Amino acid sequence: MAELKFEIKEHIGTVSESSKGWTKELNIVSWNGANPKFDLRDWAPEHEKMGKGLTFTNEELKNLRDILIDMNL
Template structure:
């Protein structure tokens, strides 16, 4: 659901930290988390986060069905 007022800040809450995929020398980490965006049900989310989790980079979100499909693709690829 789109925000009604684009000037409103995006609200987010990391519901569960699942794991760190990589770390950079400046302290930012690419992470897999369950994140609730704008009070919506949480989705799987992969993106870079600052050490305090107040700033974030661009990322991608996955529904449960999409994450299951990705998992199957990765397993079938032998990765």
């Protein structure tokens, strides 16, 4: 299996933290040298491991924002 390469370009914020120190974070990440995207996933304390996550383009994140606003949370 090919090695997955990533670079966290910007940390936007932390959504939550588990008792084991993993954090659910929103970051801007470049995967395998591609254009950076917004990325929401769990990370180990030193970002050496990651869980499954979701990536969003600018337009997708704007659409998600609008959906959440419409929910009146």
